[in-house]
Amino acid sequence: MKVDHHKAWSPNLDQEMELNVYGEAGKPILVFPTRGGRYYDYEGFGMVEACRPFIDKGGIRMFAEDSVDFQSWLNEGIHPADRARRHNPYDRYIVDELPIFRTSPIPGTWTGAAGGASSYAWVREPGKRHSSRTRVNSSESSKRGRSRPGWTSGGMTSPTTGRGGRS
Numbered sequence: 001m002k003v004d005h006h007k008a009w010s011p012n013l014d015q016e017m018e019l020n021v022y023g024e025a026g027k028p029i030l031v032f033p034t035r036g037g038r039y040y041d042y043e044g045f046g047m048v049e050a051c052r053p054f055i056d057k058g059g060i061r062m063f064a065e066d067s068v069d070f071q072s073w074l075n076e077g078i079h080p081a082d083r084a085r086r087h088n089p090y091d092r093y094i095v096d097e098l099p100i101f102r103t104s105p106i107p108g109t110w111t112g113a114a115g116g117a118s119s120y121a122w123v124r125e126p127g128k129r130h131s132s133r134t135r136v137n138s139s140e141s142s143k144r145g146r147s148r149p150g151w152t153s154g155g156m157t158s159p160t161t162g163r164g165g166r167s
Contacts, residue, residue, distance in 0.1 A: 001048075001055050006099070012092040013068060019098065022048050022062040023055040030098070031064045036074055039066040065098060 004021040018039050031042045042048060042064040054060045072086040 001052060008097075010089075010093050010097055012089040012097060014089075017066050017093065017097075019063060019065040021099070022051075022064070023058070023060060025058040026055070026060040029060050029062050030094075031062055033064070033067045033069075036069045037067060039064045063098060065094070 001022060002024050005018070006021065007016060007018045009015070010017045020039055020043065022043075031047070033039060033041050042062075048055070048062065048064075051060065051062065055062065068086065068090045072083045072090065075083055075086070078086075
């Protein structure tokens with residue numbers, strides 16, 4: 001499996017950011033680190049190896065980017081409003097700077113995944129310049145049909161079958 005490491009200055013974050021890209025072809029999948037995690041954790045926790053058959057066959061290409069959690073949501077030394085203000089440039093970094101959004105061979109088909117109780121999916125509709133972040137709540141409450149207003153409830157879609165993970 002081909003693994004590319006990228007390290008570049010982010011104008012939105014005003015700092016250097018890192019990311020790993022696994023595979024050469026296939027549906028691009030953006031994977032977010034867990035709370036307080038780093039770009040290499042997805043591989044370190046065995047998730048890349050678990051996806052290796054899909055990567056090796058060219059079914060998917062994974063982009064594992066870094067986070068700024070300790071500068072934003074996990075920074076207890078600053079006011080909560082300042083945490084959100086620090087996270088906003090990270091959203092712009094994801095949409096405007098990551099190669100997955102600039103070089104996707106399949107316009108409008110980016111998918112995101114995150115481990116843990118909360119997940120976000122990045123969606124860009126064909127023909128629109130901006131992406132939107134949709135929360136996918138996979139907690140027990142959403143399985144019972146109760147999720148927060150305005151949020152999407154449901155499982156992720158398989159890159160090979162096109163079906164969701166829940167029946």
